[in-house]
Amino acid sequence: DTGVSQDPRHKITKRGQNVTFRCDPISEHNRLYWYRQTLGQGPEFLTYFQNEAQLEKSRLLSDRFSAERPKGSFSTLEIQRTEQGDSAMYLCASSQSGASEGYTFGSGTRLTVV
Amino acid sequence: KQEVTQIPAALSVPEGENLVLNCSFTDSAIYNLQWFRQDPGKGLTSLLLIQSSQREQTSGRLNASLDKSSGRSTLYIAASQPGDSATYLCAVIRNYGQNFVFGPGTRLSVLP
Numbered sequence: 195d196t197g198v199s200q201d202p203r204h205k206i207t208k209r210g211q212n213v214t215f216r217c218d219p220i221s222e223h224n225r226l227y228w229y230r231q232t233l234g235q236g237p238e239f240l241t242y243f244q245n246e247a248q249l250e251k252s253r254l255l256s257d258r259f260s261a262e263r264p265k266g267s268f269s270t271l272e273i274q275r276t277e278q279g280d281s282a283m284y285l286c287a288s289s290q291s292g293a294s295e296g297y298t299f300g301s302g303t304r305l306t307v308v
Numbered sequence: 309k310q311e312v313t314q315i316p317a318a319l320s321v322p323e324g325e326n327l328v329l330n331c332s333f334t335d336s337a338i339y340n341l342q343w344f345r346q347d348p349g350k351g352l353t354s355l356l357l358i359q360s361s362q363r364e365q366t367s368g369r370l371n372a373s374l375d376k377s378s379g380r381s382t383l384y385i386a387a388s389q390p391g392d393s394a395t396y397l398c399a400v401i402r403n404y405g406q407n408f409v410f411g412p413g414t415r416l417s418v419l420p
Contacts, residue, residue, distance in 0.1 A: 236411050242407055
């Protein structure tokens with residue numbers, strides 16, 4: 195297990211389409227986080243899971259966004275009816291047993307809505 | 309609400325110089341602070357993690373310090389190299405919280 199994997203690396207979609215991203219965390223990490231990053235800004239928190247439970251959601255996570263982690267392993271982030279404002283880098287991170295361990299980030303999925 | 313700022317927003321230095329990047333946060337009640345590096349179009353690579361009980365951490369040419377009472381952290385890079393060119397982000401976890409709050413980053417260019 196070499197780190198956090200995200201798929202796809204890049205996604206171009208037409209406005210109004212649905213998209214789904216996948217994140218595979220480090221296997222022994224029980225916490226998984228989703229962040230969004232727009233150009234020139236730091237990442238903004240979207241949501242996080244401990245095992246399969248979604249424990250916190252940001253107000254940035256509108257009703258068009260849904261995230262799941264059904265078996266406490268990989269996670270998916272779905273965006274319905276995409277808008278041009280959804281264009282961003284979507285980053286996934288994982289950690290183990292609390293914040294003292296720090297985060298390990300994946301390489302991200304870059305979404306472009308045209 | 310925790311806010312994190314980083315100064316300068318961009319920095320350009322000749323190769324070999326020592327440099328300091330600054331990070332400030334408004335709520336001193338943090339659990340830990342982490343410095344990351346981000347290359348263009350890429351994800352984040354962890355550089356150094358400082359727990360709230362620690363004052364500094366070192367890794368190779370990098371040294372990060374933390375002063376909780378003043379709400380500040382610095383990242384010192386010694387003998388900079390062109391390969392250090394990237395955006396450097398600091399992030400803090402608030403007490404009893406589980407998600408990091410990030411600063412906007414400092415974009416560093418090291419010229420050969």
